[in-house]
Amino acid sequence: MALSSYGAEQLSTTDHLARSIELAAEAGGHGNRPYGAVIVAASGDILAEGRNEVAATGDVTAHAELMAIQQLTAGQLAGATVYASGEPCPMCAAACVWAGVARIVFAASASACAAVLSEGPRIELSCADVAGAYVEVEGPARESDAVEAMRASILTPTEQT
Numbered sequence: 001m002a003l004s005s006y007g008a009e010q011l012s013t014t015d016h017l018a019r020s021i022e023l024a025a026e027a028g029g030h031g032n033r034p035y036g037a038v039i040v041a042a043s044g045d046i047l048a049e050g051r052n053e054v055a056a057t058g059d060v061t062a063h064a065e066l067m068a069i070q071q072l073t074a075g076q077l078a079g080a081t082v083y084a085s086g087e088p089c090p091m092c093a094a095a096c097v098w099a100g101v102a103r104i105v106f107a108a109s110a111s112a113c114a115a116v117l118s119e120g121p122r123i124e125l126s127c128a129d130v131a132g133a134y135v136e137v138e139g140p141a142r143e144s145d146a147v148e149a150m151r152a153s154i155l156t157p158t159e160q161t
């Protein structure tokens, strides 16, 4: 996936979360569960983006965070920050630990996402429970924006690209 620079020089946590929410809306518009993620190096460089592609690919592990992580090497991931539109599930949170990322920031909590997505399992372990001993975990940070985008993308599918 081509990387966006969001058209700005100095990008903030808010900008990266907004991009993860955009990616979530794209995923939802294409019939996948509406989740997006962006990985940013400590230097501020945007390293990778991911959208949930479970429905599109049939790969049940094609969560947004893993789609982004799989584009990068261990060297690139070390010390990076993962920005996610929704609180990473235990699989993705553990992948962040294995990857050596320094920080996870998520927009909407798992419980807020579950309120939008009626189907699917609801795993009670939080991202901080799984990764918190190794990774700084922050969130929810932009919950209402993320929830609104998730809901809208489900209700208004876009053309498959």
Ligand SMILES: [Zn+2]
Residues within 6 Å of the ligand: 063, 064, 065, 088, 089, 090, 091, 092, 093
């Ligand atoms: Zn996940």
